[in-house]
Structure formats: C-alpha cells, structure tokens
Amino acid sequence: MKTIKACMLVVLGIGLMTISCRTEDDLAIDPPQEEQIEANSAIANLVSRTVANDGSPDNIIDGASCLSVQLPVTVTVNGIEIVINDSDGYEDIEDIIDLFDDDVDSVVISYPITVILVNFSTVVVNSDAELAALAANCLDDNEDDDDIECIDFQYPITASIFDDNNEVIGTITINSDSEMYDFIDDLEDYAAVTMDFPITVILADGTTQTVNTIQELENVIEDADDTCDEDDDNDFDDDDCDNCTTSELADVFNQCAEWTVDKLERNDQDLEDNYEGYFFSFGNDGSITVTQNATTYTGSWQASGTGNNIDVVINIPSLPDFNATWNLHEIEQEDDEVEVDLRLGDDRLRFESDCDDDGDVDDADLVNALTTGDWYVTNFTEDNQDETGVYADYTFNFFTDQTTTATNSNGTTTGSWATDSDDGELELLLNYGEADPLDELTEDWDVVEVTNEIIRLEDADDDGTVDTLTLERTPFDGGTTDTLADYLIDGLWFVASYVEDNDDQTADYAGYELNFDVAGTVVASNGNTTNSGTWSVLNNDTQMTLDFGAAMPFEEFNDDDWNVISSSATQIVIQDVSGGNGGTDTLTLQKI
Incomplete structure (x- = not known):
C-alpha cells in the first residue's frame, strides 16, 4: 500500500x-x-x-508587468468601446491612441475583470483602486517583475x-x-x-x-537573462520595430515608387501642409528624388542599426525640414497602404504610399482607367521646364482599339496608345505623330501611379533629368494662383532654401526676414544689416523679378525671369535656368 x-x-x-x-x-x-x-x-x-506568468504584453491595459488581464475584456479607449479577445486587441488599442498626437489618451476598463498573477492564480478585481493595489503588491513581492522572458x-x-x-x-x-x-x-x-x-x-x-x-x-x-527587450515598461510605442531591419526598410521604399508626407512636426510646428504635392522617391543607391510640379530636389538617405534602434539619416539640402538623424519607429503595411514612421524626440516624420505590395502597377487597372471618360494634362515637364499650360485647352480620350484623340478649339488630333511590360515595368506608349505640340507627348512613359482619378507617368532622360506627365479628370487651372502678389505682401518671409547649381547656399540667409510691400519694394533685414530691393510679378503670375542691386548676399537673387513653380499663402518656390551653362537656381520662401 x-x-x-x-x-x-x-x-x-x-x-x-x-x-x-x-x-x-x-x-x-x-x-x-x-x-x-x-x-x-x-x-x-x-x-x-x-516560466512565471509574463504580464507585460497587456501593460497598455493594466500598467503592470507582474499580472495580466484574463481575456476577453471590454475597454473604452478615447471614448471608443472595444472588446479585446486576443493579443491582437492590444494593437487595436494602440492604433486608437496613435490616431491623434496632441490629445489626452485614456483606457477605461469595464469591471469586474479577472487578473492572472505571476503564479497563474486568478483574482477578481472590481475597480482601478483594487487593480493598482494588486499591481503594487505583486511588484514588491517579485522585486519589480523578476521574470525571465x-x-x-x-x-x-x-x-x-x-x-x-x-x-x-x-x-x-x-x-x-x-x-x-x-x-x-x-x-x-x-x-x-x-x-x-x-x-x-x-x-x-x-x-x-x-x-x-x-x-x-x-x-x-x-x-x-537580459539578452532581449522584455518590454516591461509602459512605453507602448517602443516595440513597434522589434523585428525591423534596414533591408526591410529598403524593400518597402523600393516597392513604392512615390511617397507623400503624411505627418511632419518639427519644434511643435505642424508642417505637413507645406508639402502637399511633393512626391518622394527613395533609391536603392541611397538617393532621394523629390518632385513638386516642375521642380526636382535631390538628396540622400541612409539606414543603420537593428530593431528599435535603426537610425535613418535624411539629407535634402533644399528641404531642410526633413534633414535629421531619425529613429525608425514603425513600418506599417495594411492592404495597399504603407507607412514609414520616423521619430526624433517630439519631432515626427511619417511617409505614406498607396502602392501594391509587389511595387507593380496593374496593366488591367491602367487600361480600365485610361479608356473611361475624359482626361486632361495637369502636369507636363520636359528638361525641367514646366510646359503644362501648352495643353490646358486639350481634352484627351483613349479608346479600346488603342487609338487616342486630343481635342481643342482648333480640332481633333488622332494618335495611338499601347502598354508594354516586357522589362518587368509597366509602360504607356503614346504616339501623336508630328503634330505640334502633341508630338512632345510621344514617348514610352513609365507608369508610376494609376487610379480612376489620376495617372502619373515619368521618363528618365540620358542626362539624368526626369520628364513627367500627369493626367487627371479635371482641366488644368493654371498651376499658380493669380494672387501671388497678395501672398507676398501679407506678412514676413524667410529664405527656407536657396540652391545655385546644386550648391546649397541657404545658410547665407539665416536670420533674415523679407518684407514685400505693395509698392514693389522688398526689404531684407536680420536686425544688424538691411538690404533693400525691388520686386514684381509678371505674365499672369508665372514669372517674378527680383533686384537687390549690389547688396550682398541678396545680389544672388537678381533676375528678371524667375519662373514661379508653386505659390501658396505659406510657401513660394521660384526657379531660374541659366541660359549659359544650363545651371538651375531654386529659391524657396517660407512664411514666418
């Protein structure tokens, strides 16, 4: 016995x-x-x-690594009630918290709940006070969460x-x-x-x-022990890149041809609205190309590190708002939308792109969109020159028999179109013969983006310049507004960027404020030095003149045929292409 x-x-x-x-x-x-x-x-x-129960995965709910909440549990996050059935629900809470950056976040638990302790025993908890007391007790008993994960x-x-x-x-x-x-x-x-x-x-x-x-x-x-991040703190954002690698970031950038700025916050200022219409392309060679209407900016990017400690260095001389050594906070891929979130202290930069996971544009989508309804040229640049206005009164139609027509007040020109993807990248082949000015559109265009509302095309020349063609459903409205002068005289401006023949000279103008008056006088002052000049707007706001005489360093701006690339109440970009050596000067003014 x-x-x-x-x-x-x-x-x-x-x-x-x-x-x-x-x-x-x-x-x-x-x-x-x-x-x-x-x-x-x-x-x-x-x-x-x-083997002790690890309570850290649900810290976003209970704030204690020494206990966990038994699922399912109902919580209200920033006023939104959700039921957490599994660990994926913790990310749902974080997604709601991340919707806005400047709000006060709250996670309210619907009691009673059952809590699992370190030894896997359970306790029914009925209030926040009971939960806090239980957490304080188990942390003390286990020397501040002593488990090995x-x-x-x-x-x-x-x-x-x-x-x-x-x-x-x-x-x-x-x-x-x-x-x-x-x-x-x-x-x-x-x-x-x-x-x-x-x-x-x-x-x-x-x-x-x-x-x-x-x-x-x-x-x-x-x-x-201690060879990994046990994520016992309550910083719920710090684990978003646990498995990130520099090669994954490079792959994501390569998959999507164009990226836009979804969020840009520097020194407590929201700047993303200043970069509407800017399209970023990240090359495998570490290059960055930014296009905005007829303007092209170039720079570089580099990533190093692993996991949550990946540094991303961005340097675009003409766009200093982006220049920093950022920390890769998160790579989020959901359906066809991809986001890359970068952080630097309280500063944030988030790029997003709507692209297929394999980086390819679908041929059927292009044909379906192209052959439905009217299209208009809303952007055409050739050799860095904006020629969009030449096609402002044309209506383009594309037919399933692969013919195309371009119609304006002078009549209709017929051409042909076709698609080609033999080299792995989708191309749109346009041919309007020798009819001026439509012959300029005759090209084998790389297809960058296709939706029912917009088709973006590019063609890289042998000299490195990129011609662009954009078709949209609404006619071209003139590009720049007819209120450029109103923008200039409304407040003070500063030189956000000045690049002369690829030489960034922005620093020469640091501290200067520019004041444009209605009489055509402009004054640039940094408190110690004052330079005066004249300005004017010509040709329906498509050109601008500046003349500061011999006043250094503003004599660099003296020109009577600056091309207005873009203008808004907060930013004006003008550009001049030298007739001699073909160099390009780009001046960006930013509203103070």
Whole structure:
C-alpha cells in the first residue's frame, strides 16, 4: 500500500500532471546527481522565473508587468468601446491612441475583470483602486517583475519522483509553463526529483538549444537573462520595430515608387501642409528624388542599426525640414497602404504610399482607367521646364482599339496608345505623330501611379533629368494662383532654401526676414544689416523679378525671369535656368 499512497501524494501535489507509478517490486535506483533539481536551489529559482506568468504584453491595459488581464475584456479607449479577445486587441488599442498626437489618451476598463498573477492564480478585481493595489503588491513581492522572458522551454518535459529509499514512485509529464511553475513550487514535497534530459530550450531569437544536465540548464538560463527587450515598461510605442531591419526598410521604399508626407512636426510646428504635392522617391543607391510640379530636389538617405534602434539619416539640402538623424519607429503595411514612421524626440516624420505590395502597377487597372471618360494634362515637364499650360485647352480620350484623340478649339488630333511590360515595368506608349505640340507627348512613359482619378507617368532622360506627365479628370487651372502678389505682401518671409547649381547656399540667409510691400519694394533685414530691393510679378503670375542691386548676399537673387513653380499663402518656390551653362537656381520662401 506504500506505493499507492505515494502516488496519491504526487497527484495532490502536481494537480493536472500525468503520473505513472512503480510497483513495490521495483528496485531502488540512485537518482543521477547531474539531473536532480532541489527545492530553493539556484536552478529551481531560475526555472521558476523563466516560466512565471509574463504580464507585460497587456501593460497598455493594466500598467503592470507582474499580472495580466484574463481575456476577453471590454475597454473604452478615447471614448471608443472595444472588446479585446486576443493579443491582437492590444494593437487595436494602440492604433486608437496613435490616431491623434496632441490629445489626452485614456483606457477605461469595464469591471469586474479577472487578473492572472505571476503564479497563474486568478483574482477578481472590481475597480482601478483594487487593480493598482494588486499591481503594487505583486511588484514588491517579485522585486519589480523578476521574470525571465528571453528563454522558453519546449514541451513536453518529463521528470521522475523518488522517495526516501531512492525508489522511483512516479513520473510527471509537464506540458506548459503553469504546470512547470506548480512543479517547481512543490519540489519540497519530494525526497528527490530528476529532470529527464535532454530537453530543448528556445532562445529569444527563435533558435533552439539542447540541454543535457542541470548545470547546463542553469548556465543557459543565466546567459539568456537580459539578452532581449522584455518590454516591461509602459512605453507602448517602443516595440513597434522589434523585428525591423534596414533591408526591410529598403524593400518597402523600393516597392513604392512615390511617397507623400503624411505627418511632419518639427519644434511643435505642424508642417505637413507645406508639402502637399511633393512626391518622394527613395533609391536603392541611397538617393532621394523629390518632385513638386516642375521642380526636382535631390538628396540622400541612409539606414543603420537593428530593431528599435535603426537610425535613418535624411539629407535634402533644399528641404531642410526633413534633414535629421531619425529613429525608425514603425513600418506599417495594411492592404495597399504603407507607412514609414520616423521619430526624433517630439519631432515626427511619417511617409505614406498607396502602392501594391509587389511595387507593380496593374496593366488591367491602367487600361480600365485610361479608356473611361475624359482626361486632361495637369502636369507636363520636359528638361525641367514646366510646359503644362501648352495643353490646358486639350481634352484627351483613349479608346479600346488603342487609338487616342486630343481635342481643342482648333480640332481633333488622332494618335495611338499601347502598354508594354516586357522589362518587368509597366509602360504607356503614346504616339501623336508630328503634330505640334502633341508630338512632345510621344514617348514610352513609365507608369508610376494609376487610379480612376489620376495617372502619373515619368521618363528618365540620358542626362539624368526626369520628364513627367500627369493626367487627371479635371482641366488644368493654371498651376499658380493669380494672387501671388497678395501672398507676398501679407506678412514676413524667410529664405527656407536657396540652391545655385546644386550648391546649397541657404545658410547665407539665416536670420533674415523679407518684407514685400505693395509698392514693389522688398526689404531684407536680420536686425544688424538691411538690404533693400525691388520686386514684381509678371505674365499672369508665372514669372517674378527680383533686384537687390549690389547688396550682398541678396545680389544672388537678381533676375528678371524667375519662373514661379508653386505659390501658396505659406510657401513660394521660384526657379531660374541659366541660359549659359544650363545651371538651375531654386529659391524657396517660407512664411514666418
């Protein structure tokens, strides 16, 4: 009967673990010393910490790494009630919190809830006060969340139980962390216990390791401790790039031909509205090309590091708002929308792109859009010259027989169109013959973007310039407004960027404020030096003149045929192409 009673004791101590008992006829066996695990030993403590309930994944709800909330649970996040059924729900909470940057976030729990403690026992909690008290208590008891999260056991694991006579009285099959925790907690009830080696452990990087003795197990757990980010803090954003790599970022940038600025905040100023209509392209060679109407800006980008510590260095001399060493905060891909979120302290920069995951534009989408309804040229640049206005009164139609017509008040010109993707990239081939000015559109265009409302095309010349053609559903409205003069005289301006023949000279104008008056006088002053000049707007706001005489450094701006690239109440971009060496000067004025 001794054997039967011993079996019953084991069953009571181990709970749900599987037991198989030896008979009284079994011979005594000395437990192998290298496989024994003793109560309160160093290895027992390490194993207990490894398998303890990890409460950090749901810190966004309870704010405590030493306990977790049993799911499902209902919470109200910034006024939105959601039911959390699994761990994916934690990201749903974070997504709501991330919707706005300047609001006060709140997560309100609907009580009662059941809380799971470190030892896997449960407690019913009825209020925030009870939850806070429970968290404070368990943190104190466990020395501020003492669990080890960088290593896991691969189950099942078996153990043998011995009595005082060194007889094996039972074996235990352990199938989970909670069963292992109970097993370690009950060690003092047994005369001797051995682990059945070899066992397998899983490291934080996903690799496995075979362990053959208790000493080896102790060493591997100690070595693994603190080798990963256990995410025990309450910074819910800091793990968004746990698995990010520089190659993944490069792939994402390569998949999408054009990126726009979804968010740009520098020094508590929201600047994204200043960059509407700017399209960014990130090259595999570390180059950045930015196009805005007929203007092209160039720069560079570079990424280094791993995980949540990837630095992204952006340098676009003509667009200083973007220049910094940013931290890659998140890469988010959902359906066809991709976002790359960068942070620098409180500053934020987020690029977004609507593109297919494989980076390709679908031929069928192009044909369907092209052959439906009227199209108008809203942007055409050739050799860095904006010639959009030439096509302002043309209506373009494309037919399924691959003919196309361009109609204006002088009549209709017929041409042809076709698509080609033999080289892996979709092209739109246009041919309007020698009819002026439509012959300028005759080209094999690379298709950059296709929707039912817009088609963007590009063609790279041998000299590195990129011609652009954009078709939209509404006619060209003239590009620049007829209120350029009104913009200029309304407030003070500063030189946000001045690039002369690829030489960034913006720093020469730091601290200067420009004041344009209605009489055609402009004054540039930095408090110590004042330069006066004249200005005017010509040709329906498509050109601008500036003359500061010999006043340095503003004599660089003296020109009577600046082309107005874009104008708004907050930013004006003008450009001059030298007739001699073909160099390009670009001046960007920003409203103070």
